[in-house]
Amino acid sequence: MIRPSSSTLRLLIPALSLAVLLVAVFYLQPRAMSYVGLNLLFNLAVPIALATIAQMMIMSVSDLDLSMGTFVSFTACVAATYLQSAPLLGILILVAAIAVYAVMGVIIYVRDLPSIVVTLGMSFVWGGFAVLLLPAPGGTAPDWIRWLMTSKPPLVPIAIVASVVIALISHLIVMRSSFGVLIRGVGGNQRSLERAGWSVVALRAAAYGLAGLFAVLSGIALVGLTTSADANIALRYTLLSIAGVILGGGEFIGGRVSPIGAVVGALTLTLAGSFLSFLRISPDWQIGAQGAILIIVLALRLLLNRVEKREKQS
Amino acid sequence: MIAVKDNSAMKKNAGRQAVVSARGIKMHFGAVKALDGADLTIYAGECIGLVGHNGAGKSTIVNVINGGLSPHEGTVAYDGSDKVHGINAARAHGIRCVFQELSLAPNLTVVENMRVVHHGLSGWSWRRRAAEIVRAKLDEIFAGHRIDVMRTVGELSIAERQMVEIAITFSTVSERPKLVILDEPTSSLDAGLAAQLMAYVRSFVQAGGAVMLISHILGEILSTASRILVMKDGRVVADRAAQDFSVNSLVQAMGSVVKEQDRKRRNEKRAATAPILALPSRGGKGLSFEVRKGEVVGLAGLAGHGQTEMLLDLHRSLSGNWLPGRQNNIAFVAGDRSLNGTFPLWSILNNLSIASLGDLSKMSLVNRQREEGLGADWKGRIEIRTPTMANGILSLSGGNQQKVLFARALATTSPIVLMDDPMRGVDIGTKQEVYRILNDEASAGRTFIWYSTEMDEICLCDRAYVFRDGAIVAELVGDDITEENVLAASFEGEGA
Numbered sequence A: 001m002i003r004p005s006s007s008t009l010r011l012l013i014p015a016l017s018l019a020v021l022l023v024a025v026f027y028l029q030p031r032a033m034s035y036v037g038l039n040l041l042f043n044l045a046v047p048i049a050l051a052t053i054a055q056m057m058i059m060s061v062s063d064l065d066l067s068m069g070t071f072v073s074f075t076a077c078v079a080a081t082y083l084q085s086a087p088l089l090g091i092l093i094l095v096a097a098i099a100v101y102a103v104m105g106v107i108i109y110v111r112d113l114p115s116i117v118v119t120l121g122m123s124f125v126w127g128g129f130a131v132l133l134l135p136a137p138g139g140t141a142p143d144w145i146r147w148l149m150t151s152k153p154p155l156v157p158i159a160i161v162a163s164v165v166i167a168l169i170s171h172l173i174v175m176r177s178s179f180g181v182l183i184r185g186v187g188g189n190q191r192s193l194e195r196a197g198w199s200v201v202a203l204r205a206a207a208y209g210l211a212g213l214f215a216v217l218s219g220i221a222l223v224g225l226t227t228s229a230d231a232n233i234a235l236r237y238t239l240l241s242i243a244g245v246i247l248g249g250g251e252f253i254g255g256r257v258s259p260i261g262a263v264v265g266a267l268t269l270t271l272a273g274s275f276l277s278f279l280r281i282s283p284d285w286q287i288g289a290q291g292a293i294l295i296i297v298l299a300l301r302l303l304l305n306r307v308e309k310r311e312k313q314s
Numbered sequence B: 001m002i003a004v005k006d007n008s009a010m011k012k013n014a015g016r017q018a019v020v021s022a023r024g025i026k027m028h029f030g031a032v033k034a035l036d037g038a039d040l041t042i043y044a045g046e047c048i049g050l051v052g053h054n055g056a057g058k059s060t061i062v063n064v065i066n067g068g069l070s071p072h073e074g075t076v077a078y079d080g081s082d083k084v085h086g087i088n089a090a091r092a093h094g095i096r097c098v099f100q101e102l103s104l105a106p107n108l109t110v111v112e113n114m115r116v117v118h119h120g121l122s123g124w125s126w127r128r129r130a131a132e133i134v135r136a137k138l139d140e141i142f143a144g145h146r147i148d149v150m151r152t153v154g155e156l157s158i159a160e161r162q163m164v165e166i167a168i169t170f171s172t173v174s175e176r177p178k179l180v181i182l183d184e185p186t187s188s189l190d191a192g193l194a195a196q197l198m199a200y201v202r203s204f205v206q207a208g209g210a211v212m213l214i215s216h217i218l219g220e221i222l223s224t225a226s227r228i229l230v231m232k233d234g235r236v237v238a239d240r241a242a243q244d245f246s247v248n249s250l251v252q253a254m255g256s257v258v259k260e261q262d263r264k265r266r267n268e269k270r271a272a273t274a275p276i277l278a279l280p281s282r283g284g285k286g287l288s289f290e291v292r293k294g295e296v297v298g299l300a301g302l303a304g305h306g307q308t309e310m311l312l313d314l315h316r317s318l319s320g321n322w323l324p325g326r327q328n329n330i331a332f333v334a335g336d337r338s339l340n341g342t343f344p345l346w347s348i349l350n351n352l353s354i355a356s357l358g359d360l361s362k363m364s365l366v367n368r369q370r371e372e373g374l375g376a377d378w379k380g381r382i383e384i385r386t387p388t389m390a391n392g393i394l395s396l397s398g399g400n401q402q403k404v405l406f407a408r409a410l411a412t413t414s415p416i417v418l419m420d421d422p423m424r425g426v427d428i429g430t431k432q433e434v435y436r437i438l439n440d441e442a443s444a445g446r447t448f449i450w451y452s453t454e455m456d457e458i459c460l461c462d463r464a465y466v467f468r469d470g471a472i473v474a475e476l477v478g479d480d481i482t483e484e485n486v487l488a489a490s491f492e493g494e495g496a
Helices: A006-028 A035-042 A045-060 A068-080 A087-110 A117-131 A143-151 A158-174 A178-188 A189-197 A200-226 A237-247 A259-280 A285-314 B001-013 B058-065 B085-093 B110-117 B128-140 B158-170 B193-204 B216-226 B246-253 B268-272 B307-319 B348-360 B367-380 B398-411 B429-444 B456-459 B482-492
Strands: B018-029 B032-043 B047-051 B073-078 B093-100 B179-183 B210-214 B226-231 B235-241 B277-279 B289-291 B296-301 B331-335 B416-418 B447-451 B462-468 B471-477
Touching: A006 A259, A006 A285, A035 A068, A035 A158, A035 B128, A045 A068, A045 A158, A045 A200, A045 A237, A068 A087, A068 A200, A068 A237, A087 A200, A087 B058, A117 B128, A143 A158, A143 A200, A158 A178, A158 A200, A158 A259, A158 B047, A158 B367, A178 A189, A178 A200, A178 B110, A189 B110, A200 B289, A237 A259, A237 B001, A237 B179, A259 A285, A259 B193, B001 B348, B018 B058, B032 B058, B032 B073, B032 B210, B047 B058, B047 B193, B047 B216, B058 B179, B085 B093, B093 B158, B110 B128, B128 B158, B128 B193, B128 B482, B158 B179, B158 B193, B210 B216, B216 B246, B235 B277, B246 B482, B277 B307, B296 B307, B296 B456, B296 B482, B307 B331, B307 B416, B307 B447, B331 B398, B348 B398, B367 B398, B367 B429, B398 B416, B398 B429, B429 B447, B456 B482, B462 B482, B471 B482
Parallel strands: B032 B235, B047 B210, B047 B226, B093 B179, B179 B210, B296 B447, B296 B462, B331 B416, B416 B447
Antiparallel strands: B018 B032, B018 B073, B226 B235, B277 B289, B462 B471
């Protein structure tokens, strides 16, 4: 008998939970089963998926980024102000922000600091910048991103197309390219990379820089959907992105991540919110109910892990 | 005629080009001298065996050769040039290493681990190429292995991981390996696989490669190596062809020749009293364990052969799983200070009194005065060198921190003290002080179970159990505890 590989098993739970939620939503609201309905259900998932991929890059080197939410808010503010009014300056700011991420990766490694503390500190810095840029909600999205996020490709809504593209590109980078292998190697066994003569500093900087890039894309996509920005627009993304990675089969340490799983996890989290609305659960209870869904899915995964382990021992 | 002879002699000399030669390497970590002027040369086409007891400097010299450590003194030359040093220089000269602890990334597949080790694997189809190379190498070394190279390493068994690591190390992608260092490669392989590996090592050497083999199975070394180096106290003390050695002469070469003993003999009638602690033989193999009141029992043998697990089992057998037992009957002195010994942010006094807070408190409140009294008492008894016990624990030197950990265990009322190689990296002066305290406490009726990797400490014990492969293989009593006997028991001759 062919045993499915462990990475396939890891993808099974998030894919199943997404399917179950989708079926439940369609049952509650058959009209969601349309082009417009699907787009409405999933369009907010695109920036979340990008932020989740960013978080996954950090988690693949066994670190954690607590500044994801404020950073995405900051980039959204930049996108709604400078990127629209002075595109060159806007791009420059965003590139500098990515560079700061790479430097953060270097500092965390060289000074042997806990990533949680450094990123928590940075979250206040990003939050401050965001407030300086947009003290009150406002700004305008650049036309091109507005056009991209509201475009209507034939047959499949843009939200689904974008999610698939994000999943494929990040899968290519993280799982298939040799660069991705090395980054995951840093998470799995840093010493073995050092012994093989690789520069761990450079790899960590690259992983953080890539995370910064995906977070910037997330902020831009978010502004494309909302048309304007606000300094607190994406605060929830910190925890949503971590939950998305874990839901998608990733782990906090050890470089075990799955980009496709992460995107599916982000979709599941978004869908969970809509599902609860369709159930007419009052918004006061929704966050709690969302947490309950998360706990159920994670419990299922633990159960699966245990079964897997037992099979291995026997 | 003469010209031809010259030519062949030159050829022979070229063939005897040293792959690596290390001259007068000195290396120290704090107060501990790991290498004290070690010399070692490895030529192409030979397999050298490297043996020695714990702390002889084997792992350190391996790390110096592969560029992971820069020696404080001395030179390392690859292919005759000593201009470059470092991991990448060593790799460029074809030096590869299989480490004792597995060093693959468990979250990557076998093929991806190939990519990590071999920089030459690039381009679009590197996965296919890597798979072909590693599969071929696995087939060559371990015929009939049944390892799927597309699986992640974490899914493989320990033996399979070791096989994969060996195959990856011996693989040729862009440059051929010239010297492969195998550090205890057979420790997780069974006898059949070990034999396959040794056969491959012989053919690799025959084809002109060099291998450095480190193993505690002397039979393996004697049958595979062409030359054997014996290390002791950071130096190479013997360097001869393998056929000049036998198991006995190797054991002798590893031990010291003369030894002064200053152990105070305690009376022998203790044997009559009943043991206060006993454990059956571990995993159904080897001897059972028992200890009597007032004894100092040593756990000897090579590092990592089940001594720490035995201590943990003993600790578990006397304390509850979830809740601490009501009576304090066992204390533990940890070996790895920073990992599970000290509370780095606390003061010396808090670090010392933590284990006896139960005795010092009344109605769950700690009696400050008694705590300070205890601190002052022990400060004097073991001479902790600090102006005040309120200073942070990290203000002390490593040896003094260790003394505080000893005092923590001794300050309790526990009749049994477990020690997990606590003297690692402690200077000789501190050791003497601690030995004196141990002796006094044992005479007063306290029991010590002492795992140590240092021979002189084992020789201080009343009785010693020698461990090999997780089981007790020998019990030595009194005058029988000699370096020679311990070595002979921990390096069993033939077979795994």
